[in-house]
Amino acid sequence: xxxxxxxxxxxxxxxxxxxxxxxxxxxxxxxxxxxxxxxxxxxxxxxxxxxxxxxxxxxxxxxxxxxxxxxxxxxxxxxxxxxxxxxxxxxxxxxxxxxxxxxxxxxxxxxxxxxxxxxxxxxxxxxxxxxxxxxxxxxxxxxxxxx
Amino acid sequence: xxxxxxxxxxxxxxxxxxxxxxxxxxxxxxxxxxxxxxxxxxxxxxxxxxxxxxxxxxxxxxxxxxxxxxxxxxxxxxxxxxxxxxxxxxxxxxxxxxxxxxxxxxxxxxxxxxxxxxxxxxxxxxxxxxxxxxxxxxxxxxxxxxx
Amino acid sequence: xxxxxxxxxxxxxxxxxxxxxxxxxxxxxxxxxxxxxxxxxxxxxxxxxxxxxxxxxxxxxxxxxxxxxxxxxxxxxxxxxxxxxxxxxxxxxxxxxxxxxxxxxxxxxxxxxxxxxxxxxxxxxxxxxxxxxxxxxxxxxxxxxxx
Numbered sequence: 001x002x003x004x005x006x007x008x009x010x011x012x013x014x015x016x017x018x019x020x021x022x023x024x025x026x027x028x029x030x031x032x033x034x035x036x037x038x039x040x041x042x043x044x045x046x047x048x049x050x051x052x053x054x055x056x057x058x059x060x061x062x063x064x065x066x067x068x069x070x071x072x073x074x075x076x077x078x079x080x081x082x083x084x085x086x087x088x089x090x091x092x093x094x095x096x097x098x099x100x101x102x103x104x105x106x107x108x109x110x111x112x113x114x115x116x117x118x119x120x121x122x123x124x125x126x127x128x129x130x131x132x133x134x135x136x137x138x139x140x141x142x143x144x145x146x147x
Numbered sequence: 148x149x150x151x152x153x154x155x156x157x158x159x160x161x162x163x164x165x166x167x168x169x170x171x172x173x174x175x176x177x178x179x180x181x182x183x184x185x186x187x188x189x190x191x192x193x194x195x196x197x198x199x200x201x202x203x204x205x206x207x208x209x210x211x212x213x214x215x216x217x218x219x220x221x222x223x224x225x226x227x228x229x230x231x232x233x234x235x236x237x238x239x240x241x242x243x244x245x246x247x248x249x250x251x252x253x254x255x256x257x258x259x260x261x262x263x264x265x266x267x268x269x270x271x272x273x274x275x276x277x278x279x280x281x282x283x284x285x286x287x288x289x290x291x292x293x294x
Numbered sequence: 295x296x297x298x299x300x301x302x303x304x305x306x307x308x309x310x311x312x313x314x315x316x317x318x319x320x321x322x323x324x325x326x327x328x329x330x331x332x333x334x335x336x337x338x339x340x341x342x343x344x345x346x347x348x349x350x351x352x353x354x355x356x357x358x359x360x361x362x363x364x365x366x367x368x369x370x371x372x373x374x375x376x377x378x379x380x381x382x383x384x385x386x387x388x389x390x391x392x393x394x395x396x397x398x399x400x401x402x403x404x405x406x407x408x409x410x411x412x413x414x415x416x417x418x419x420x421x422x423x424x425x426x427x428x429x430x431x432x433x434x435x436x437x438x439x440x441x
Contacts, residue, residue, distance in 0.1 A: 003435045005330045036152045044408030046348045059227035066225045078360045080353035114191030141150045206374035213372045261338030288297045
């Protein structure tokens with residue numbers, strides 16, 4: 001039984017939806033040693049989120065972002081939490097709707113993603129601050145003697 | 148410690164929200180051997196999704212589908228990803244909002260679902276294509292000598 | 295390898311979004327013995343849900359609730375599932391959008407939450423009934439000799 005846990009920081013991203021599968025995988029060499037398992041990815045923030053969707057056409061990420069802006073507008077008259085800027089409260093709500101964690105199967109040393117699936121980092125704030133911090137927890141039955 | 152992982156295909160479903168608890172469970176005999184554990188269910192697609200909700204009255208599934216259609220309309224003027232049909236981009240967004248994975252507790256050889264909970268397959272595309280592929284990963288402490 | 299599973303009931307909550315991190319943790323002493331692991335939290339209901347978001351300012355919870363009411367209004371003309379009251383069908387849809395489960399990393403005997411993250415119980419029904427039931431499943435590599 002293998003357990004591995006790593007906390008790491010993504011590079012800073014501007015507001016929008018970003019494909020980060022490759023950037024995340026650089027931090028997860030333990031996956032290669034697992035025959036059957038799970039990878040849990042967790043974002044340590046409340047105004048950015050994780051999702052899993054189409055990995056090929058950037059217009060999908062564009063449209064996801066635009067539609068989230070429509071579903072959760074800035075400056076709604078009933079918002080009380082306004083002192084961190086007009087993008088802040090929508091960021092919290094978008095994070096809840098899209099989610100802050102993913103669990104993905106591991107099979108024979110690789111993430112068992114569908115052909116068109118990739119990991120999205122959804123940055124809901126306007127800032128150009130530092131990158132978001134994630135914790136990845138990898139567990140599973142090892143290959144060969146490790147089982 | 149038991150680990151089991153199976154990839155399987157659901158029967159083809161038309162657009163809408165479908166109760167699939169029984170169909171999923173047919174592929175998961177390993178659950179019966181687990182005393183305490185978790186079942187992770189993952190859909191290998193980006194235009195269909197999984198959810199957990201009311202298992203009794205089909206009108207709940209009808210209303211969920213209708214309201215998702217209102218929340219994520221076809222032909223929004225800002226969609227750029229339009230070349231796969233008007234149902235495609237909304238399908239991606241609905242998948243992100245509802246989610247592509249479930250983790251459900253296992254207790255004494257059974258899924259520990261609430262009385263009214265069932266597994267939903269949300270088919271967001273119009274097609275009458277082939278069934279959706281899922282990966283189920285079952286892990287836990289075995290009953291009796293297996294613990 | 296440690297596995298622990300506990301079913302417990304939260305105190306009754308009125309309609310709204312509630313911070314329950316402390317109340318949940320009272321039921322999870324097993325976490326203290328885990329070096330690397332995961333805590334899975336599951337709600338056994340279809341009209342209340344779990345989320346993870348800002349743990350400091352109550353106005354965030356207020357605004358989340360208000361905006362969910364806008365996203366999923368009562369008495370939509372296409373709802374067919376109406377016989378359990380006007381708050382019932384929106385409660386099911388809100389539960390699907392926000393989710394009924396959380397998985398949170400465990401590190402060195404504690405939940406590895408971000409500084410601003412807390413567990414939300416989202417009560418979508420008007421009732422003043424009994425508290426919601428949850429199942430928490432804790433697993434991981436033990437500290438010291440337990441590993």
